[in-house]
Amino acid sequence: MIDVINLQKNFGGLQVLKGVNTTINKGDIVVVIGPSGSGKSTFLRCLNCMEDPDGGQIIFRGVDIADMKVDINVHRRHMGMVFQHFNLFNNKTVIQNIMLAPVHVGCQDLRKAKRSNTINSIRNKFVGEKKRRELIPITTTPAQIKAEAKAQAIELLKRIGLEDKADVYPSTLSGGQKQRVAIVRALAMNPDVILFDEPTSALDPEMVGEVLDLMKDLAGEGMTMVIVTHEMGFAREVANRILFMDEGVILESATPEEFFSNPKHDRTKEFLSKAL
Amino acid sequence: MGFWDFIESFPKKWYKFVDIFFEQNGYVKVAEGLQNTLTIAVLGLLIGILIGTVIATVRVIPKYKFLPRLLNGICTFYVGLFRGTPIVVQLLVGYYVLLPILGVRMTGVEVSILIFGLNSGAYISEIMRSGIQSVDPGQLEAGRAVGLSFGTSMLKIVIPQAVKNILPTLGNEFIALIKETSVVSFVGAGDLYVAFSYIGSCSYEFMVPYLVMAAIYIVLVMGISLLIKLMERSLKKSDRRN
Numbered sequence: 001m002i003d004v005i006n007l008q009k010n011f012g013g014l015q016v017l018k019g020v021n022t023t024i025n026k027g028d029i030v031v032v033i034g035p036s037g038s039g040k041s042t043f044l045r046c047l048n049c050m051e052d053p054d055g056g057q058i059i060f061r062g063v064d065i066a067d068m069k070v071d072i073n074v075h076r077r078h079m080g081m082v083f084q085h086f087n088l089f090n091n092k093t094v095i096q097n098i099m100l101a102p103v104h105v106g107c108q109d110l111r112k113a114k115r116s117n118t119i120n121s122i123r124n125k126f127v128g129e130k131k132r133r134e135l136i137p138i139t140t141t142p143a144q145i146k147a148e149a150k151a152q153a154i155e156l157l158k159r160i161g162l163e164d165k166a167d168v169y170p171s172t173l174s175g176g177q178k179q180r181v182a183i184v185r186a187l188a189m190n191p192d193v194i195l196f197d198e199p200t201s202a203l204d205p206e207m208v209g210e211v212l213d214l215m216k217d218l219a220g221e222g223m224t225m226v227i228v229t230h231e232m233g234f235a236r237e238v239a240n241r242i243l244f245m246d247e248g249v250i251l252e253s254a255t256p257e258e259f260f261s262n263p264k265h266d267r268t269k270e271f272l273s274k275a276l
Numbered sequence: 277m278g279f280w281d282f283i284e285s286f287p288k289k290w291y292k293f294v295d296i297f298f299e300q301n302g303y304v305k306v307a308e309g310l311q312n313t314l315t316i317a318v319l320g321l322l323i324g325i326l327i328g329t330v331i332a333t334v335r336v337i338p339k340y341k342f343l344p345r346l347l348n349g350i351c352t353f354y355v356g357l358f359r360g361t362p363i364v365v366q367l368l369v370g371y372y373v374l375l376p377i378l379g380v381r382m383t384g385v386e387v388s389i390l391i392f393g394l395n396s397g398a399y400i401s402e403i404m405r406s407g408i409q410s411v412d413p414g415q416l417e418a419g420r421a422v423g424l425s426f427g428t429s430m431l432k433i434v435i436p437q438a439v440k441n442i443l444p445t446l447g448n449e450f451i452a453l454i455k456e457t458s459v460v461s462f463v464g465a466g467d468l469y470v471a472f473s474y475i476g477s478c479s480y481e482f483m484v485p486y487l488v489m490a491a492i493y494i495v496l497v498m499g500i501s502l503l504i505k506l507m508e509r510s511l512k513k514s515d516r517r518n
Contacts, residue, residue: 050417052340077423087418091436100432101422169513182418189422 001026001060001192001224002047008055009042016042018248019056024193024226029219031235031256032228034245035271040228043245044195047226048072048079061192077105080186080194084201086178088170094181095166098153098188099146105189106145113138149188156184160214176207180214193224200231232275236260244268282483293475293484302475309471310492316388316467317454323393324449328400331355333430335405351401358398364459366391371463384465388457396453403445407438440511447504451497458493468492 002024009017016039024030032040045051046066047058053066065075089097113136124132157163160180170178179199186194196215200208212234219225219238229235235242235256242259244252244267251265260276263269296302331351337344358366370391375382382390411434419429439446461470472489476482 048421050421073420073423073425076421079421081418081421083414083418083421085412085414087412087414089415089418089433091433091440101424104428104432105423185422 001028002226003059004047004056005059006056007043007046007053007058007066009039009046009051010054016248017046017053020245020248020250022243022250022253024224026192026224027222028224028226028241029239030226030241030243031239032226032243032245033230033232033235033271038245039248040243040245041197044197044226044228047195048076048081050081077101077189078192080189080191082179082182082186082194082196082199084198086170086175086182086202088173088178088182088185090170093167093169094162094173095150095153095157097170097181098156098185099149101185102149102152102188103146106140106149107142110138110140110142110145152188153184156187157181160184174207175203176210179203179207179211183211183214183218187218193226194218196225196227196229198228198230200229230275232260244271246271286484289481289484292479292481293488296475296478300478302471302478305466305471305474306468306492309466309468312385312460312465313454313457313467314496316385316392316457316460316465317450319389320392320396320453320457321450323389324396324400324453325404325446327393327397328402328404329435331397331401332404332408333427333435335401336408337426355398355401358395363391363395363456364462366395367460367463384460384463387463388460388465392453392457396449400446400449403442403449404435404438407442407445408434410441411437440508443504443508443511447500450504451500454496454500455493 004020004022004024007017007020008015020039020043022030032043034040042051046053049058049065049072052068056066057064058066060075061078063070063075065072088094089100092100117135117138120133120135154163154166157166160183162177162181165173165177165181170181173181183194183199199215200211203211208231212231215225215227215234216238227235227239237256239256242252242254242256243250244259244263244265246267252259252263252268254264259268260272263272293302297306331354334344334347334351337348339345339348361369367388371384371387375387408430415433415437416426416429419433420426424432457467458469460467468489472485473482476485
């Protein structure tokens with residue numbers, strides 16, 4: 001689903017990613033681990049072009065999204081992201097946080113369709129029978145989009161057990177609640193893949209569990225996930241592939257059993273001996 | 277004339293003022309002046325907020341490409357120009373130089389609204405920029421990550437939070453604007469100053485009219501401070517309540 005080919009990224013003079021190659025298939029749960037400064041967060045952020053790559057290709061849905069000419073916003077809709085510090089929209093209530101993107105994108109597409117219909121219907125009057133373009137059928141209204149998004153948001157909130165918090169602002173939620181809302185906010189766009197950037201690192205130990213449980217749920221449903229984390233136990237349990245990164249390259253790519261019981265690379269052995 | 281003389285003659289001066297104010301249509305002039313002052317300040321502020329927000333947004337766009345750099349250069353020049361000259365000079369240049377050159381007919385009040393808008397836009401752009409930079413960059417990232425464009429994320433997420441942070445400073449700017457409008461008589465716009473100096477020149481007695489004018493300005497500013505406080509309170513909804 002995502003093909004990463006020779007991905008490179010520099011910050012100033014420092015080369016953080018030195019040619020990363022990997023493929024993420026549909027349904028994969030890829031966990032990226034490595035020491036700090038190894039470029040794993042940068043790698044994840046490059047996947048949806050949060051950081052623009054300096055070299056290489058990222059083929060997602062058949063398009064190289066590392067190309068600056070591509071309209072990245074269209075592709076990001078299919079690629080959810082969850083941040084370490086949650087980044088819920090502080091000026092929106094919980095339900096507005098979840099609804100904002102689906103409603104906006106839905107209305108935007110509707111406007112676009114209407115606009116092209118208007119242009120095409122005028123054009124059709126002037127060209128021959130054969131050259132006429134079909135009009136896009138308009139089946140929805142902004143109000144309907146909004147209602148659907150709201151129903152979906154309530155459904156998602158019920159799923160994480162926070163439907164009573166729908167109308168409060170994020171500042172009143174606990175860290176674990178915020179992160180779960182952030183995850184369902186990403187889900188609201190029905191993405192093909194969700195990227196997790198250290199989703200539990202900013203949480204109280206007590207709240208890590210609830211977030212990991214939700215992620216396990218998603219994994220069970222077959223959601224494709226790329227996760228940067230320091231939770232080794234979680235990685236072992238949920239991942240079906242582990243990428244070990246150090247100094248801007250992927251040193252090892254293996255199944256969890258193989259990775260934890262029989263690491264090949266010396267650097268991996270050293271890391272695991274310290275981490276476990 | 278000493279202080280005691282002033283106290284002694286005050287009732288007489290006051291009655292004179294009241295006489296002109298009510299009997300000789302002074303209140304019409306004052307109402308007109310007040311209306312002009314407020315129109316110039318409010319519309320100027322609105323134009324300023326609009327221009328300031330656009331400039332501030334341009335200034336925080338990542339500058340890899342040529343177009344953002346060019347726009348940034350233009351904005352820097354604009355801000356430098358309007359912060360580098362006194363408002364009176366801008367009014368005079370606008371009214372007596374630019375209007376004849378462009379061949380446009382505008383009244384003093386219209387020119388004042390425009391110049392005050394352009395001027396406060398330069399100041400508000402800096403206020404707004406600091407406000408935008410005070411918002412956690414993660415907010416913009418989160419907006420972009422769900423597929424919203426830079427503009428939409430700014431408009432729906434970052435700028436509302438920025439405005440909340442800068443509301444007290446923005447209020448300051450509005451208060452400064454109200455007070456600065458007292459120079460618009462340079463281009464023939466009839467504001468509060470014109471009204472009260474009219475009353476003064478009717479009786480050759482300026483002390484009381486100017487004192488009343490000062491009082492009106494103070495009341496205006498106090499009213500605005502109150503409004504700002506109310507707005508801040510309503511915007512605080514999303515803050516953590518202790």
